[in-house]
Amino acid sequence: MIKEQELFPKANLAPPRHAGTIERYEIVLDRSKCTACGICSEVCPQFIGTAEIDYEAFKKPSGYIRLVNPKSLCAGFVCQSCVKRCPTGALTLGLNPEYAALGDRRWTADLIFSTWEQAETGRLSKRYEFDIGHSGGGFDRLRFDFELDKYGACEKIFEENEIDTSIVLNKRRDGKPKIEIPIPVYGADMSFGSVSLNVMLARAMAAKAWNTFTSTGEGGYPDELVPYKDHVITQVATGHFGVNAETIKRARIVVLKYAQGAKPGLGGHLLADKVTPEVAKMREVVPNISLFSPFPFHNVYSVEDHYRHVQLIKDINTKALVSVKVSTPIDVDMVAIGSYYAGANILQIDGGYGGTGAAPDIAKKNISMPIEYAIPMVHNYLVREGVRDEMVIMASGGIRTAFDVAKAIALGADGAVIGTSELVALGCKRCGNCERGRGCPSGIATTDPVLKHYINPKWGAQRIINLYHSWKGQWNGIIARLGLVNIRELRPSGEVKFEKGRFNHLVHLDHMG
Amino acid sequence: MDEIAAFIKPRPKSVAAISNIFLEETASQETKHIFERYRIEVKEAPPKFKIPSKFLVKRYNNCVNLQECVEACIYGVHKVREDGQIAEPLSDKCRGCHACTLACPKSAISVMINPEFEKLGNSYFTPERLEAIYYEAETGRIPVSGAGYGGPFSGRGFDGIWFDFSEIVRPTRDGIHGREYISTSVDLGRKLPHLEFDERGKMVSDVPKTIEIPIPIILDAPTTSGAGIGLQLALAKAATTLKTFSIVNAKEYSDDLKSYMPNLIPRIGIDRLSEFEELVRKARIVEVEPEGSKIDVCIRSLKEVNPSALISIRSKYDERSGERAEAFAKGGADIIHFYVDDAIVEKDPDVVKNAIQRTHSYLVYKNIRDEVTFISGGGIAEASHVPKSIILGADAISLGLAYQIALGCKICYGNEHSLDCQIKVEAKDVDWASQRILNLVSSWRDQLLEVLGGMGLREVRRQRGEIGRAMFCHEIEERIFGGME
Numbered sequence: 001m002i003k004e005q006e007l008f009p010k011a012n013l014a015p016p017r018h019a020g021t022i023e024r025y026e027i028v029l030d031r032s033k034c035t036a037c038g039i040c041s042e043v044c045p046q047f048i049g050t051a052e053i054d055y056e057a058f059k060k061p062s063g064y065i066r067l068v069n070p071k072s073l074c075a076g077f078v079c080q081s082c083v084k085r086c087p088t089g090a091l092t093l094g095l096n097p098e099y100a101a102l103g104d105r106r107w108t109a110d111l112i113f114s115t116w117e118q119a120e121t122g123r124l125s126k127r128y129e130f131d132i133g134h135s136g137g138g139f140d141r142l143r144f145d146f147e148l149d150k151y152g153a154c155e156k157i158f159e160e161n162e163i164d165t166s167i168v169l170n171k172r173r174d175g176k177p178k179i180e181i182p183i184p185v186y187g188a189d190m191s192f193g194s195v196s197l198n199v200m201l202a203r204a205m206a207a208k209a210w211n212t213f214t215s216t217g218e219g220g221y222p223d224e225l226v227p228y229k230d231h232v233i234t235q236v237a238t239g240h241f242g243v244n245a246e247t248i249k250r251a252r253i254v255v256l257k258y259a260q261g262a263k264p265g266l267g268g269h270l271l272a273d274k275v276t277p278e279v280a281k282m283r284e285v286v287p288n289i290s291l292f293s294p295f296p297f298h299n300v301y302s303v304e305d306h307y308r309h310v311q312l313i314k315d316i317n318t319k320a321l322v323s324v325k326v327s328t329p330i331d332v333d334m335v336a337i338g339s340y341y342a343g344a345n346i347l348q349i350d351g352g353y354g355g356t357g358a359a360p361d362i363a364k365k366n367i368s369m370p371i372e373y374a375i376p377m378v379h380n381y382l383v384r385e386g387v388r389d390e391m392v393i394m395a396s397g398g399i400r401t402a403f404d405v406a407k408a409i410a411l412g413a414d415g416a417v418i419g420t421s422e423l424v425a426l427g428c429k430r431c432g433n434c435e436r437g438r439g440c441p442s443g444i445a446t447t448d449p450v451l452k453h454y455i456n457p458k459w460g461a462q463r464i465i466n467l468y469h470s471w472k473g474q475w476n477g478i479i480a481r482l483g484l485v486n487i488r489e490l491r492p493s494g495e496v497k498f499e500k501g502r503f504n505h506l507v508h509l510d511h512m513g
Numbered sequence: 514m515d516e517i518a519a520f521i522k523p524r525p526k527s528v529a530a531i532s533n534i535f536l537e538e539t540a541s542q543e544t545k546h547i548f549e550r551y552r553i554e555v556k557e558a559p560p561k562f563k564i565p566s567k568f569l570v571k572r573y574n575n576c577v578n579l580q581e582c583v584e585a586c587i588y589g590v591h592k593v594r595e596d597g598q599i600a601e602p603l604s605d606k607c608r609g610c611h612a613c614t615l616a617c618p619k620s621a622i623s624v625m626i627n628p629e630f631e632k633l634g635n636s637y638f639t640p641e642r643l644e645a646i647y648y649e650a651e652t653g654r655i656p657v658s659g660a661g662y663g664g665p666f667s668g669r670g671f672d673g674i675w676f677d678f679s680e681i682v683r684p685t686r687d688g689i690h691g692r693e694y695i696s697t698s699v700d701l702g703r704k705l706p707h708l709e710f711d712e713r714g715k716m717v718s719d720v721p722k723t724i725e726i727p728i729p730i731i732l733d734a735p736t737t738s739g740a741g742i743g744l745q746l747a748l749a750k751a752a753t754t755l756k757t758f759s760i761v762n763a764k765e766y767s768d769d770l771k772s773y774m775p776n777l778i779p780r781i782g783i784d785r786l787s788e789f790e791e792l793v794r795k796a797r798i799v800e801v802e803p804e805g806s807k808i809d810v811c812i813r814s815l816k817e818v819n820p821s822a823l824i825s826i827r828s829k830y831d832e833r834s835g836e837r838a839e840a841f842a843k844g845g846a847d848i849i850h851f852y853v854d855d856a857i858v859e860k861d862p863d864v865v866k867n868a869i870q871r872t873h874s875y876l877v878y879k880n881i882r883d884e885v886t887f888i889s890g891g892g893i894a895e896a897s898h899v900p901k902s903i904i905l906g907a908d909a910i911s912l913g914l915a916y917q918i919a920l921g922c923k924i925c926y927g928n929e930h931s932l933d934c935q936i937k938v939e940a941k942d943v944d945w946a947s948q949r950i951l952n953l954v955s956s957w958r959d960q961l962l963e964v965l966g967g968m969g970l971r972e973v974r975r976q977r978g979e980i981g982r983a984m985f986c987h988e989i990e991e992r993i994f995g996g997m998e
């Protein structure tokens with residue numbers, strides 16, 4: 001158990017790269033009615049519309065002009081002081097259409113902004129909805145039973161640091177090291193090529209600071225990551241891009257990627273635009289040609305093959321833990337038990353709605369089931385087989401917030417693997433343009449020589465550290481609120497069985513009796 | 514041959530040299546016996562109608578020409594004019610990354626979803642689905658994007674179904690990149706439940722004729738009659754290139770379509786048989802829409818005119834479509850073409866899903882499933898709906914509204930077509946229209962291959978009715994969260 005809070009990295013302010021912001025509310029000024037009395041700017045508790053900006057606005061000839069409020073905190077419909085006090089009724093308050101255009105149903109604008117805020121300050125505020133999206137199912141319809149007053153609950157307990165959120169990544173008695181991580185999450189696999197080197201470095205630095213892990217993904221092991229090798233997982237995937245005995249020997253955990261949730265059954269895609277000479281060199285391929293990892297491992301067509309495959313890794317690196325990353329077909333429970341008998345230490349189940357650098361849209365939506373269903377299936381099956389306590393189940397694919405992690409654990413996982421949230425902390429807006437052209441306009445999922453400098457590794461690392469700092473506080477809050485002492489107690493010991501929509505402090509809103 | 518040559522071209526010299534020897538050897542043999550892989554020629558076919566851009570970029574007049582947006586945008590939305598001022602933003606190029614808004618210290622830019630874009634289509638043919646169809650019809654490619662799925666958790670109808678896929682113990686097939694051959698062919702026509710032989714081992718069964726089409730898609734007749742002969746020509750042309758069929762209303766048949774006759778299915782009103790005898794005689798498949806119960810009479814009279822033609826019975830789905838399918842099959846129909854109006858699917862997306870499943874199950878229950886080909890139409894709005902219809906039990910689907918959308922249909926369900934139907938295909942546009950249909954079907958076939966490959970299936974015939982390899986959202990939801998075992 002890791003108790004000394006001094007070991008945890010400190011949250012430091014890491015302001016965003018952008019000068020501007022996107023406000024949730026928008027105040028529209030009807031210039032034909034405005035008499036420039038300035039009352040609005042006086043009554044506004046947040047100083048909307050300073051004199052300078054009003055001046056800017058009023059100079060312009062005609063039409064509707066937005067009253068601009070950079071970096072302001074308009075409280076929206078609850079306040080409306082300016083609208084009510086305007087003598088000529090020139091002001092109207094509305095939702096900013098841009099706010100609605102940002103994000104999607106799973107990652108709402110609120111979630112994005114909340115994650116940005118946590119990444120900036122390391123704290124949670126009440127401004128945004130921080131725990132759920134609006135997808136209408138799964139985690140978004142699950143609640144903890146105490147959540148009626150969620151905001152108060154979390155903030156009060158935030159400072160309380162006596163709660164243990166550490167998990168152990170090896171539960172087998174197979175002589176391999178017992179790796180303990182202080183938070184129940186580690187970083188997901190992202191390859192060099194799908195993301196830039198700076199992003200990989202930032203994630204590795206943050207992983208080191210939190211004494212947890214990040215992963216290379218299927219794109220080679222850049223030399224710059226070697227200083228962080230104790231916190232970098234080496235991925236062996238179907239394309240074997242840039243994988244060799246040396247990189248396998250370097251790692252404390254090796255992950256065998258059988259499938260990825262966003263494109264199960266299809267293998268990896270890296271479109272030609274992003275295969276720059278650097279990436280090609282790392283992957284030992286020809287530049288500017290689209291790369292498709294084959295699917296599946298053609299040396300693994302049965303559980304026996306799978307066993308040999310795991311043993312192969314164990315033979316190369318006798319100390320490493322072996323993690324098996326699978327997606328969620330209907331028989332994911334059988335795959336899980338197969339992996340147990342093959343000797344895997346960790347089973348990472350990647351749900352269908354997980355992130356990706358590039359995947360066919362048909363696969364993202366339609367192939368394999370969401371993680372919310374897969375966790376209880378696998379957990380129950382392993383419990384019935386009596387081997388649950390020897391396997392570590394890490395859930396991934398569609399886990400966005402600290403609350404999602406806690407819900408995943410309450411459904412039967414040991415921890416979670418976090419990908420997209422880390423990228424959102426770095427400034428991702430979920431626009432989905434990662435795959436083509438110069439890549440990501442935020443400089444994250446890119447190989448462009450100019451864009452990649454948008455992310456400074458140290459700054460990025462601090463943003464991710466801050467995010468986990470805030471998450472740690474939320475987990476502490478949840479655990480304390482449930483009357484538990486550590487996060488491992490949250491995981492059910494027996495089978496997951498919902499009755500009238502309730503199980504293990506969880507409530508499913510659609511099935512409440 | 515060209516295909517092989519194109520394939521080896523970019524390879525290093527040594528490999529090419531070896532392949533050349535191989536080529537010379539094979540060239541000397543009979544070239545017709547070389548196995549020809551089914552493929553659809555895809556060509557760019559930009560739309561000739563206006564598609565609203567997805568995003569609308571607005572610059573407010575508190576802009577002070579700081580030009581931060583110009584640097585921030587990597588898609589070229591914001592540009593500087595020659596006089597040093599920022600030009601009006603080009604919304605068409607915007608991809609919704611919001612980089613410009615965030616870069617602007619004056620908050621003078623706003624990126625929003627274009628209200629025109631949101632008005633596209635309806636609640637079933639959503640703007641996003643239309644956007645995908647436009648992309649597929651223009652390029653013939655599979656829509657690929659970054660970041661995870663961002664839509665609703667599940668939904669009604671087809672949205673509540675996920676495909677299973679193969680992992681570890683069941684090998685997948687790599688069809689899409691051509692490393693393994695996956696067949697998308699289906700047979701139209703009836704099949705015998707078993708063969709019979711006499712005591713000398715000679716087959717006595719009369720094996721009925723079937724027609725194989727290389728994709729499980731046929732093109733339905735347009736829902737509007739105002740589209741004109743141009744659209745009929747484009748459809749017939751596309752069907753011929755695709756080696757599948759397109760349905761044409763016998764009333765709208767004209768001699769321009771003569772050369773495409775092998776790939777046309779004339780649809781004939783049951784009481785007007787005598788009028789179209791000539792057409793029936795030439796057709797390989799004839800479709801009739803029965804009214805009342807004169808099925809066997811009608812089929813008999815069609816067979817009298819053309820004994821070799823397959824008879825397809827077209828009918829609307831209803832509560833008793835299973836029983837009616839049985840009656841059709843017993844009456845001698847080779848193909849049953851059930852359909853549902855897209856307007857009904859829009860109101861209740863479950864309709865088509867339940868109807869396919871009910872009809873298929875009933876035929877299986879009555880032990881006559883293979884004696885008839887079951888084509889389903891309606892509610893097909895995106896590529897995944899083809900394999901989903903098939904997994905629920907259809908042999909093939911008929912494509913209706915989707916290709917019309919690719920040609921500019923604004924989905925008025927025929928209410929306003931007399932005023933302003935968008936899909937009038939002029940004579941000069943026939944090639945363009947047929948290319949757009951080809952592109953769409955090619956992209957959908959590729960996506961079907963992705964799904965089949967992922968599921969580890971080698972042919973689409975084996976996907977039919979495989980509901981064990983589909984996951985139904987409501988079932989799993991009940992099992993996990995509803996407390997049911």
